[in-house]
Amino acid sequence: MRNQAPSGIRPSTSGDPSAPASMTQHTSIALPYDIWNEIVHLAAKDDLIQLCLVSAMVGRIATKRLYASLSLNTMVNTAKCYRTVMGSSTLAGTVTELELDLMSSRPLRKVRLPLLGMYATSLPQIVGALPDLIELTLSVETRYGDELTHLVSAEGLEAFRRFSQLQTFEFIVKFRVHDTSIFEEEIRRACPTLQSVAVHGRESEESSDEEEWEEGDEEEDGDEEDGDEEDGEESWYDEEHLDEESLPFGL
Numbered sequence: 001m002r003n004q005a006p007s008g009i010r011p012s013t014s015g016d017p018s019a020p021a022s023m024t025q026h027t028s029i030a031l032p033y034d035i036w037n038e039i040v041h042l043a044a045k046d047d048l049i050q051l052c053l054v055s056a057m058v059g060r061i062a063t064k065r066l067y068a069s070l071s072l073n074t075m076v077n078t079a080k081c082y083r084t085v086m087g088s089s090t091l092a093g094t095v096t097e098l099e100l101d102l103m104s105s106r107p108l109r110k111v112r113l114p115l116l117g118m119y120a121t122s123l124p125q126i127v128g129a130l131p132d133l134i135e136l137t138l139s140v141e142t143r144y145g146d147e148l149t150h151l152v153s154a155e156g157l158e159a160f161r162r163f164s165q166l167q168t169f170e171f172i173v174k175f176r177v178h179d180t181s182i183f184e185e186e187i188r189r190a191c192p193t194l195q196s197v198a199v200h201g202r203e204s205e206e207s208s209d210e211e212e213w214e215e216g217d218e219e220e221d222g223d224e225e226d227g228d229e230e231d232g233e234e235s236w237y238d239e240e241h242l243d244e245e246s247l248p249f250g251l
Helices: 033-042 045-051 056-068 075-086 089-094 106-111 116-120 123-129 146-151 154-162 181-190 210-231
Strands: 069-072 097-102 135-140 168-173 196-201
Touching: 033 056, 045 056, 056 089, 069 075, 075 089, 075 097, 075 123, 123 154, 146 154, 146 168, 146 181, 154 181, 181 196
Parallel strands: 069 097, 097 135, 135 168, 168 196
Antiparallel strands: none
16 A cells, blocks of 8 residues: 555655655644644744744744844834834834833944934834834933933824834933833824833933943944954944934935
């Protein structure tokens, strides 16, 4: 009686055709969509990248899981990520959680442009790329309060109105903010779907001593001249390259 592969198992045709089937056969189990969906939701992020290559169906499930929650902490990664999702309506609709933390970004200190962080966290650009966000956390390091002013400007509040599903919003700045109720109230009125709004300064050792941060600038500048090549981000952050095209989101 001729041997047959069990239902749901596909024999591979790779290898030496003259060798016995038992030596060349590799099997892959054809699982239904719902089962793969459960498996993918239990996988670690490193495994998700590999699962994207298994098949078209598994790749779609893994990609959705991989992009559902994004956490970015450099200007370069932020720019690359937004160019990726803006080029795909499927990916743009997949991202529901975004955490953008530029609080400790060394290049921001190097270029001496406090407002650069504000451009990177521009709400109109974010909602234009990721309209289906449910949770949004923005952290930026600066010596000025321009971000808070921009947050409740006409442009910023209009961006909040365009978020159709946003439920949680957190905005963190380096300096201490004593009264944020006016900012939070303005944001709540602009975005009725919001259930949680928090605007505050970061409470940590890193932000507790502004003078120590300023005194260390000169020493860091000397070290960065020798170490920028290792960071792999030097050319992108040179002041001469900070033109319209090089800023995140095409600003």
